Amino acid sequence: MSREDHLLVRLHDAAQAVHALPSLEPQVVDLPMGYTLQREALRRRQAGGERLTGWKVAFAGRAAQDRFGIDEPVLGALTDAMVVEPGRGVSLARLIQPKLEIELAFVLGRTLVPGFYSDEDILAAVSEIAPAFEIADCRWQGWRFGVGAFLADNAAAGLYCLGARVRFQADQLPQVSYRLECDGGACGEGNVLAREDTPVANLCWLVRRLLADGQCVEAGQVVLSGALLAPLEIKAAEYRLYMLGMELALVFR
Numbered sequence: 001m002s003r004e005d006h007l008l009v010r011l012h013d014a015a016q017a018v019h020a021l022p023s024l025e026p027q028v029v030d031l032p033m034g035y036t037l038q039r040e041a042l043r044r045r046q047a048g049g050e051r052l053t054g055w056k057v058a059f060a061g062r063a064a065q066d067r068f069g070i071d072e073p074v075l076g077a078l079t080d081a082m083v084v085e086p087g088r089g090v091s092l093a094r095l096i097q098p099k100l101e102i103e104l105a106f107v108l109g110r111t112l113v114p115g116f117y118s119d120e121d122i123l124a125a126v127s128e129i130a131p132a133f134e135i136a137d138c139r140w141q142g143w144r145f146g147v148g149a150f151l152a153d154n155a156a157a158g159l160y161c162l163g164a165r166v167r168f169q170a171d172q173l174p175q176v177s178y179r180l181e182c183d184g185g186a187c188g189e190g191n192v193l194a195r196e197d198t199p200v201a202n203l204c205w206l207v208r209r210l211l212a213d214g215q216c217v218e219a220g221q222v223v224l225s226g227a228l229l230a231p232l233e234i235k236a237a238e239y240r241l242y243m244l245g246m247e248l249a250l251v252f253r
Contacts, residue, residue, distance in 0.1 A: 004033070008041055011153060014139045020096050021139055026146025031070065034151025041154060042077045050079040054222030056134065057206050058155040059147075060197035068147040073197075075206050076155025078222060084161040089251045090135065092236060098137045098158060099231035102180050102241050104192055104199040105132035105162050106223045114211045119204050125217075126203075128165040131178070131243035133250055134224050135159040136231060160224060163241070163248035173200065178228055178243040187239075188229040199225035 001009070007029070014021050029037070046052060059065055060073040084090055092098070109127025117125075137158030140149055150156065179189040192199050202225040207217050234252050241248040 004037060004040075007152060008037060008044070011041065011139055012044075014096070018094065018096055020141040023140050023142065023144040024146065024149050026148070029146065029148030029152055031074075031147050031151065034148030037148075037152040038076065038154055041152070042079075045079055045081070050081045052077060052218075052221070053080050053083065054078040054224070055206055055210065055217075056155060056157055056160075056224040057202040057226045058150075060202045060205075060226040062196060068150075070147055072209075073202060073205055073226070074147065074151055074155055075209060076151070076157040078157060078160060078224070082157060082159050084133075084135070084159045084250065086161055086163055086248055086250070088161075089253050090159065092234065092252055095135065095137050095158060095234075096139060097143065098135050098234045099143075100234045100239060101134040101136055101227035101231050102178060102229055102243075103132045103134055103224045103227060104176065104178075104243070105130045106168070106199070106203050106225060107165060108217055108219050108221050108223070111219045112207060112211060112217045114214055114216070117207065117211070119200070122204050122207050123168075123170050123200065126168045129168045129244065130165040131163040131241050131246060131248045132222075132224055133161040133239070133241060133248065134227070135161075135234070160222075161248065161250055162222065163243070163246050166244055166246075170200075176244060178241065180229060181240045181242075182232075182235075183237045187232060190228060192228065195228070197226055199228075202226040 107128040
């Protein structure tokens with residue numbers, strides 16, 4: 001068994017057993033190898049019956065990129081096995097060391113194939129947006145990793161939950177604000193454009209990155225466009241996200 005195969009088996013087994021792995025030295029897995037391992041792990045998940053449903057953006061902010069010595073965000077894949085339906089309870093026992101992120105999700109209305117697309121072209125391919133929770137779950141102990149190991153862990157993509165979808169209109173984005181509560185207490189709020197890394201900028205980066213790698217972005221796929229608040233340690237509680245005039249709730253037990 002190659003070193004790469006051994007690492008993928010260890011990551012798979014850690015997910016099945018719900019336990020964290022000791023951290024690797026950053027030089028053990030570099031960024032290109034991390035993406036190679038991520039793609040192979042996704043191929044194996046699809047061979048096992050999972051369906052690719054979308055993508056996530058991570059490390060979109062300059063501070064995170066500086067920390068890992070990179071000059072652009074990174075991405076991970078989403079599958080149907082990661083979907084949590086709104087209002088459902090989530091058992092913390094099925095997760096290793098989860099963190100909660102709130103995001104604006106974009107849904108592609110048509111397939112984009114490799115080629116050049118302006119921001120306007122990419123936005124024209126979006127049919128719907130929705131409030132979303134991402135439950136990030138890292139398989140490296142203490143969330144300690146180099147960027148390559150993070151990518152091999154599929155950018156800590158654990159679970160995700162989409163609220164009701166609404167028709168996308170680019171001119172509505174300046175009015176999209178959000179508020180998160182935990183058991184009725186405020187956790188944070190803001191506006192999606194009052195950020196260094198806006199959801200639109202992250203969406204366009206991700207689409208172009210995938211297309212440059214020869215990967216189509218398919219109609220119906222979801223893009224989680226980056227955390228709008230700092231990730232929260234999850235406790236047994238009810239979390240409610242208010243966005244787009246809607247409420248999205250998840251209960252962790």
